[in-house]
Amino acid sequence: MKIHEYQAKQILAKYGVQIPKGEVAETAERAADIAAKIGPRVVLKAQIHAGGRGKGGGIKLANGADEAKKLAKDMIGMKLVTHQTGPEGKIVKRLLVEEALEIARELYIGIVIDRAREAVVIMASTEGGMEIEKVAAEKPELIFKEYINPASGFAGFQARKLGFQLGLTGETHKQAGKFITGLYRAFEGTDASLAEINPLLVTKQGNVLALDAKMNFDDNALARHPEIQAMRDLDEEEPLEVEASKYNLNYIKLDGNVGCMVNGAGLAMATMDIIKYSGGMPANFLDVGGGVSEEAVTNAFKILVSDKDVKAALINIFGGIVRCDLVAGGIVKAAKEIGLKVPMVVRLKGTNMEAGKKILETSGLAFYSADTMKEAAEKVVPLAQPQIKRS
Amino acid sequence: MSILIDEKTRVVVQGITGGEGTFHTQKMVEYGTRVVAGVTPGKGGTTHLGIPVFNTVAEARLKAGANASAIFVPPFFAADAIMESAEAGIEVIVCITEGIPTFDMIKAKAFLRGKTSVLIGPNTPGVISPGKCKIGIMPGPIHAPGKVGIISRSGTLTYEAVDQVTKLGFGQSTAIGIGGDPIVGMKYIDLLKLFKKDKSTAAVIMIGEIGGTAEEEAAAYIKKEFNKPVVGFIAGQTAPPGRRMGHAGAIISGGKGTAKEKMEALERAGVHVAKSPAEIGLKVKEALKKK
Numbered sequence: 084m085k086i087h088e089y090q091a092k093q094i095l096a097k098y099g100v101q102i103p104k105g106e107v108a109e110t111a112e113r114a115a116d117i118a119a120k121i122g123p124r125v126v127l128k129a130q131i132h133a134g135g136r137g138k139g140g141g142i143k144l145a146n147g148a149d150e151a152k153k154l155a156k157d158m159i160g161m162k163l164v165t166h167q168t169g170p171e172g173k174i175v176k177r178l179l180v181e182e183a184l185e186i187a188r189e190l191y192i193g194i195v196i197d198r199a200r201e202a203v204v205i206m207a208s209t210e211g212g213m214e215i216e217k218v219a220a221e222k223p224e225l226i227f228k229e230y231i232n233p234a235s236g237f238a239g240f241q242a243r244k245l246g247f248q249l250g251l252t253g254e255t256h257k258q259a260g261k262f263i264t265g266l267y268r269a270f271e272g273t274d275a276s277l278a279e280i281n282p283l284l285v286t287k288q289g290n291v292l293a294l295d296a297k298m299n300f301d302d303n304a305l306a307r308h309p310e311i312q313a314m315r316d317l318d319e320e321e322p323l324e325v326e327a328s329k330y331n332l333n334y335i336k337l338d339g340n341v342g343c344m345v346n347g348a349g350l351a352m353a354t355m356d357i358i359k360y361s362g363g364m365p366a367n368f369l370d371v372g373g374g375v376s377e378e379a380v381t382n383a384f385k386i387l388v389s390d391k392d393v394k395a396a397l398i399n400i401f402g403g404i405v406r407c408d409l410v411a412g413g414i415v416k417a418a419k420e421i422g423l424k425v426p427m428v429v430r431l432k433g434t435n436m437e438a439g440k441k442i443l444e445t446s447g448l449a450f451y452s453a454d455t456m457k458e459a460a461e462k463v464v465p466l467a468q469p470q471i472k473r474s
Numbered sequence: 475m476s477i478l479i480d481e482k483t484r485v486v487v488q489g490i491t492g493g494e495g496t497f498h499t500q501k502m503v504e505y506g507t508r509v510v511a512g513v514t515p516g517k518g519g520t521t522h523l524g525i526p527v528f529n530t531v532a533e534a535r536l537k538a539g540a541n542a543s544a545i546f547v548p549p550f551f552a553a554d555a556i557m558e559s560a561e562a563g564i565e566v567i568v569c570i571t572e573g574i575p576t577f578d579m580i581k582a583k584a585f586l587r588g589k590t591s592v593l594i595g596p597n598t599p600g601v602i603s604p605g606k607c608k609i610g611i612m613p614g615p616i617h618a619p620g621k622v623g624i625i626s627r628s629g630t631l632t633y634e635a636v637d638q639v640t641k642l643g644f645g646q647s648t649a650i651g652i653g654g655d656p657i658v659g660m661k662y663i664d665l666l667k668l669f670k671k672d673k674s675t676a677a678v679i680m681i682g683e684i685g686g687t688a689e690e691e692a693a694a695y696i697k698k699e700f701n702k703p704v705v706g707f708i709a710g711q712t713a714p715p716g717r718r719m720g721h722a723g724a725i726i727s728g729g730k731g732t733a734k735e736k737m738e739a740l741e742r743a744g745v746h747v748a749k750s751p752a753e754i755g756l757k758v759k760e761a762l763k764k765k
Contacts, residue, residue: 138642198577198723199654201583216728229599233584273577303549304575304721333720337712348654348720349628349683352709353751356733359712369715370720375525401630401637403599404501434613434631455635457752 084300086314087130089179091278091296094311098269101292105181114155117180119148124183131173132237132319135165141175144183161443162458176318181316184292189282190249191215192263194270203231205267208247211282237267253284257422258291259283273311274304323386330382332371339364341467342393344383344427345369346400354399356455363464366393375405379418380413388424392438396467397459398429399438407431407439415446426466430459475674476603477623478566478592483607486511486531486564488555489547490764491522498570498611499523500545505614507607511538531555531562533551542757544600544609545569552596553578560591568609569596569660569745576592576722577651579657586659587753593659597721598651599629599753610651612636616676620645622758623669625662626681626686627654627721631751637677644762649677654721656685661730676704677761679754680745682736685724689736697743703761707748708733 092102107130108114118125122145135151136142138456145151155178164172189211197204202464210218219226227248229241242263246280262283270278277299286451305312317325327334328423333348337355341363348370355365356392367390371383386398400410404418411431418427428451431439444463451466485502488494500523502511504753510535512522518529528534534655543559545552545568551570559567574596586593600610604617616633618640626632632651639646644742650660650665662680669675678700680690689708696704711733713719715726726732743745746757 154525196580199688199691201580203580216730219728233580271577274577276576300578300724302718303573304577307550307575335714335717335719337714345630347630348724349626349631349681349709350634350751352510352683352713352719352724353631353707354626355713356709356711357750357752365712368717368719401633403616403630403633404497404611408530422621432637434573453754457750462751 084302084305084311084315085132085319086298088296089130089177089317090314091298092293094298095266095269095293095296098272100269101258102264102289102296103181103184103292103294105179108155108178108180108344109159109176111152111155111159113128114178114180115148115152118145119303120150121180121182121266123147125151126179126183127146127151127158128179129158129163129175130177130179130314131163131168131175133165133166133173133376136163139163139165141165157375167399173319175178184284186284186286187287188285189294190285191218191281192283192387193265193277193279193281194267194275195277197230198229203270205231205241205245207231207249209249210405215281237264239264253289255285255289255291258322273298273308274301275299276301281437290315300457323390327369327386331380332369332379332383332386334386335368336390337367339366340392340394341463342366342387342390342396344369344396344398346369346375346386346405350399350401354397355386357460358397358464361460361464363424363460363467364388373406375410377413377416380410381417384414384417385421388420388421394469395426395463397463398427399456399459400431402431402433402435402439406435407433408435408442411439411442415442418446418448426451428453428463428466430454430456475651475672477606477668477672478648478650478719479609481605481606482509483542483566484538484540485609486513486534486538488513488531488543490514490515490525490527491545495546496523498756499525500612502544502608506609507609508516511540521695525762527531531564535562535564540564542566543568545571546652547571549573549575554595555583556582558645560586560589563593566592566594568594568598568600569580569659570598570600570611571595574655576656579655581686581703581712583657583659583718586651592664594650595653595659597655598653599632601650602646604647612649615648618645621674621676622646623672623678624649624681625645625665625678626651627683627723628681628709631681635681635707635754638680639758642755642759644758647672655725661688663695666692666695670700670762672700675702677758679706679758680706682705682706682708683724684708684719684726684733685711685731687731688738690739693739693745695746703764704745705748705754705757705761706737706745707751707754709734709751
């Protein structure tokens, strides 16, 4: 799960990580009030989940409350397009209004899980403000890493070491140590999957603060962090994805026009792949789960066809524990309720496949059937092409 | 022959009295797996499905001679169940549970270091040596005893590959789901080492997916040391970056872990890479012919 910058900073502050003075504004008047309180010089930062806000006009400097009000008026409600939002952009609903600080150095601190080492790793770099992937590719020697021992946990010397590697001394080094320690505690305490401070700011006065903050969380652990769950912003998510998540379905909207519905994540990805291999483009990823119920199938079907981009769909079920007749029942039920809407190729395989096929055949609905994945993909792709007449 | 489990394997089911545990224990017993014990804390001394239930895994090992475990406990308790099994000296631990927090798994894996147990999963359909023993939730009937080893991060996609291999008449020596999570027990290389020594395995299918670097690491090992033909498939060639594709571990992050990178690494290692999931079986046929 992702959260906004201002929410990440709220969490970090609780763990003793220093953040700039600031508050959230949903109106231009509120932005002016905040600027009057903490200004005069403030930074207005659009709160959307995507990165690259600065280049898209989502971060602006204001001198005094009046200018803050004027700028905020334009920013709130604007459609912000960045390299991460896609061309449709995101509507800005809130601004984080923060004190403008005098920058001496911009550094980088990030915490992630290193899958190969099976440990948490803290990464620090002198190259703040750049994308860390770019630094890793171009100047890997400027990234310093500390792996956390899972048994003994984070150790203070690791923070001190990173501070020295970043070239910090004296009081600034001390502050950085506290900062890194707090950041790690926040990461562990919230079951985060990413905590990234880019840039980590050293002010002209030698103070260390989080100028930006990004945190992502382990979805598997959310149930034990209700306070994090409450930070979910449904406006930042694709509406169909939100709908699917209500039924515990994994749905991701993509750019193509061939819809697909599959049981199991690996098979769902493979089904998308074979659609492309056969000359089409998948419209979505939709995994109804390994142990799917008739109800889940019905809901999945509805979500699948409510995507206007879908011109034809492929349902690929490998029944194991899941029975094909149960899945077929769910499909027919949904199709009768809301109509078939687009041509649909169904491939049922495994447990009770014959019974499942029979349910489809006798339903009075015009499903296309296929025995193999290859056949199914080769049937569905032409059906999604507008120029081909459907029979 | 087979790897990890065979007709002598004695299984304890952790969480045997739960819904999932009950259902799949029945299926395993029907398949012929020797389920000798169950564990549900507080229900020790009772029987379930005619199988003795114990309070702890240590007891199940001592009194019923269990040497493998199948874990069907809820996600927040599963890492604990893994550690309990390892502490009790269970040789093969198969954790079916999906949804375990990553931090819990980091700790469980640290706990396993230096122990003799091996872990399969979590978030796996399990392990099967067809005709001998099944520990997991995969459908038994699509499998057939044979000479192809299968290692996969997926569930139903593995069934697809199994089905193709069975239809072509090759069958499987052992099929293992290593799990779809970011942190899992045995990985490709650990299992390739076992398949290398297993005389009944003539070829191996490796089914990977986007995210992480396990496939690339396996490719390096195959190039250097593995002497049997390997067929590879990577799911997620059309997956967008930054999105978790169902499995917790299936995510392209920071431009790393793409299907393309993985397929290229496997090809460089001499693996027969299937571009379409429908070609996995045929690639095995080709690979065995060339040999």
